[in-house]
Amino acid sequence: MRLRTAFFGPLLATATLAQNGTKSTKYAVQTPPLTTNWTYTVGTNPWPEYPRPQLARSDWQSLNGIWTYQNTTSLNGTPPFGQVLPNEVLIPSCLESGLSGIQGEYTIYSWFRTSFTVPSSWAGRQVLLNFGAVDYEATVYVNGNNIGFNRGGYFRFELDATNYVSFNGTNELLVFVHDPTDSGDYVIPIGKQTLRQSHIFYRPCSGIWQSVWIEAAAANHIIQLDVDANMYGTVNITVYSSGESQSPVQILVGSANGSSATAYNGTSDVPFQFTVPSPKLWSPDSPTLYNLTVILGTDQVTSYTGFRTISKGVVGGVVRPLLNGEFIFMFGTLDQGFWPDGLYTPPSRDAMVYDLEVLKSLGFNMLRKHIKVETQLFYQACDQMGLLVIQDMPSLRPLQDYFLSNCTSETILPDPAQQAEFDRQLDILVNQHKSFPSIVTWIIYNEGWGQVIAGYPEFGLTDRVMQLDPTRLVDSTSGWYDHGAGDYSDNHHYANPQCGTPFYSIESSPFDPSRIGFQGEFGGIGQNVSIEHLWNVQQAINGINQTYEIDETIDAWNYRSHALLTELKDQTNLFSCSGGVWTQTTDVEGEVNGLLTYDRRVLRPNVTQWKADIQALYDAAASRSNSSMTFGTDYGYDRAYRIRDLFWK
Template sequence: MFLAQSFVFSLLAITGLALPSNEGVKHNNMARSTKYAPKEPPLTTPWTDKVGTKPWPEYPRPLLQRSDWKNLNGIWKYQNASDLNAVDSPPFGKDLAQEVLIPSCIESGLSGIQTDWGLYSWFSTSFDVSSEWKNDKVLLNFGAVDYEATVFVNGQKAGFHRGGYYRFALDVTEHVKFDQSNELLVFVHDPTDDGDYVIPIGKQTLRPSHIFYTPCSGIWQSVWLEAAPTNYITQLDLDANMDGQVNVTVHSSANGTSAQAKVTVHKDGKTVATHEGPTNKPFQFTVSSPKLWSPDSPNLYNVTVSLDKDEVESYIGFRTISRGVIDGVERPLLNGEFIFMFGTLDQGYWPDGLYTPPNHEAMVYDLKVLKDLGFNMVRKHIKVETDLFYRACDEIGLLVIQDMPSLRPLQSVLPDAKQQAEFARQLDVLVNQFKSYPSIAIWVIYNEGWGQITDTYPEFELTDRVRQLDPTRLVDSTTGWVDHGAGDFSDNHHYANPQCGTPFYSTASSPYDPSRIGFQGEFGGIGNNVSIEHLWNNQAAIDTINQTYEIDTTIEAWNYRSHLLLGELEDQIRLFACSGGVWTQTTDVEGEVNGLITYDRRVSRVDEKQWKADIQALYDAAAARSSNSTRDSL
């Protein structure tokens, strides 16, 4: 339960009384940080009180897993900083003002901070390194820090990273002291949409309203140390296709030289293949008669990769994503067969943790709700999740449409040349870091024109970049509108009813292009209001509920309308060229009440029997369009 102190701070915030500022306050070794206690957020979940002070104990990077590691999650110290120049005066050896839970967004209740504008922040902790690691490299890993992180170890700058959604590793061997306490200090700058900044932010905004939400600043994914030999594996690129071919690139720290890496593939405790190949270059080998991965049969194979003294664990799933012409219609193909992809728009927001789910169980809960209803896909909407999310999709059997986090959602605030180049660089990072997860089927570059330059058509060049980095997946270059013909999809957004591969369209979207795959990137969005105990208890958010595309006054009416809309989609599969759809959305979020389940994950709106039947009817209609027809794969 929340402590009385949390209630007092929440009451002060509600009544508008000023909280004491940390700006300009000097701290020294004699000062004591305010002890950690979670603040009471506007809404909780069933997992809020289960988080504790040692969150996310799971190994954070399942596709490159080492046995010798140390989790640094837990209670750190935090202090607000005045401006960007603060990084030039690090508070070495000083107690920061407050304790904070890592990982967490400092705007969240679980962080213990729950600030509104976390533009500049200091974070600190201490850690020990055993002398057993003395002959190894000591690697400091961050799952994600939003947005810029400057890292110091024992008073020395260890590195800098930009990009709020991506992991990074620093070799801190020369900075650490073995069998002694080491000081870790991190300066974070997160402008979100402040001033003239145009950076990838997705749905985050400093001024939340309806479909734009509370931002996430700080260290919001796991932090860990690991030991690795001098020549160690820095990244694994793994792809396994339906024909049993395994494509591998073992990137090493000795990037300018080549050594031999050994790859062993296991299934059910038995070795099915072993192959050696050069580091830092792609190589291939074949596994005979593999069990294929699909949403119906999410078969995975364990992989061990050895390089000199380094050994890591990983996994693969044999599947092929492609497109082809079936009975004269462009279709997405999984393992050579037309698959109708149907899933939800998944924002990945939590009322207690914002970007950070309270724990692994909570994160998987959302995915299992979708899987149990019959969805075979989830669209991760302009957010990137922890690696463990994608592993869960691999294991459960959910295809993933992965969006690139968008720039500002206003055409009047477009990126300049430098900002556009940074967007492109981070798109590269997204693809490179996550392209080995079998469940990811489609990359999305732009959502509804947000931050999309419209006079020079940059989506064509970006589509080519993505295809060069990852030729094994499809690219949805512009989901929604501002479509000039790039990519594999002719993607329509329309609320509430669908217009999927049809001879009719709204003026916001483009007409269906039969040279590409007809897709309903978003539809539905119908809402049903709930009582205050299940709402984000923020008056500004509550005031925007009526901006929902449609409000149904009862659950029965909501399910009736859902049935009609899914029936329309079924008609468009049977009659026209609809190849997939995305229902808005998995959960309510802040001022939105159009989820299958409420924001607190305590109430489901769906009539399960009806929804399961309606979703199965979509697959049956698609199957009827693909039987006994010719295929021409591309």
């Protein structure tokens, strides 16, 4: 069944006259099936913050705001140069969302247009056009010139617009977007998005859903920073330049209290390192960050880092995740990052951070970012607040079948070219996010979604991720099908946990004591709420009873939560449990199993009880620990051990 919302609010009748004499319908928030406290506070200047905090420039200009939009059927035909398109649209936003002003369906092919001016003071420098994320394929035109193409709905990209812009007048920016989601034979990374909404799969996000901006840079400028600062004070850094030639680089490292900075010298485009004496370490309890200024010739950017080391080691006879050489019990939520008014795009940074503040206040020290990639400001907030992040790769087209002519079916899986594209985008995920201190683990596959079983390609992908980022752990298969790759033996089970235990269900593999015992998902218990807090779409409401368990009252829900958290504590005391992921941060569409309702207006947990239960998990983990380790305090040795294991499997 295809989604039909309960109510689509009307566009405002007033219109502006386009330059070509046609009318463009004025922007207005469309009434979504559910609002939040932020829905009508967004305005027309959304997300004004600089979007890329780990490579920030001072000379920049946001292009967020009101653009014009036109739905189309394909890229064929002449691009609509010089035209104001029929509808105003808010950028960034998902076209299917109320905040976009469109709230469309099947927005597979789209045109977006805006105009901008370039400050005259930028003359003589490069003008860089940046997109935070466009789902899924973007073809970009400036002043009638095709200046670039990008594929991949979750990742930033940058285009050099210098030769195509005018410094003396208005410039036209036109973007064509193709987002097939799960239509036709497309098998692409989509996470929980679908054109066929059902209980655990949601309304998709098409279009320019993260910030757009221009900035000025030197001819030879910094295009990427890879920074890892470990617990010993060693900073490993690579400064990539647009010139692709080795040039002198200076790094200024601000002290923890911001009172002074120390200069270190290196060379661009090759790794180099230096040591900061006696750094204050980053952890959830003390999320200390150090400011960086990076200078390459006349180009200068600011960034930051945190000193910490992530590894694994044997503690008290059990393989454990280690932060700064000590066992850390990681406990967090399945964080899906959907919003009823914005879908993939939170209404604002304040709204986005609210979810994180709720988690931190309850005592969680981690979240699992579930098959979605967020704006870089999200990871900066986790760095600042001290929330560990387990980062999923967005899944390929999950849990769908082809129906064959012989009345049988087969699971939709990627062909070799689609698998190669998944592999390429996995590389991008790691490379664009590996400098955020809060990220501790990469997850490649969730519950076998899009996972080719023949030949066990997760081994090769695990090796690839370890090569790209030797500073973190890898959870190759969260849930199933687990053939032994990676650092985790990860169990999914609802509602009760089975974490590092000598018992398991047929949906997960037996616990492997040579790897970290982890409860990748559990809980998921639901509690229905009144219609004012529900996603008011009948198809979603009809699916509420598909929730793993429904508790009829808040008291019952908290009672059951206490029982399940106590069970996880017992498994930590008795067996080899090193952490877990509670499903989930918020309700989403037809799921009513969040700590928060989908509108973020109702917090289900009894705060006193939950804080005590979460602290009890940490206490149980501490009681199993001791100061002796078989291996793992030295990260290089631990990494060698892991790669050896990978090839022996």
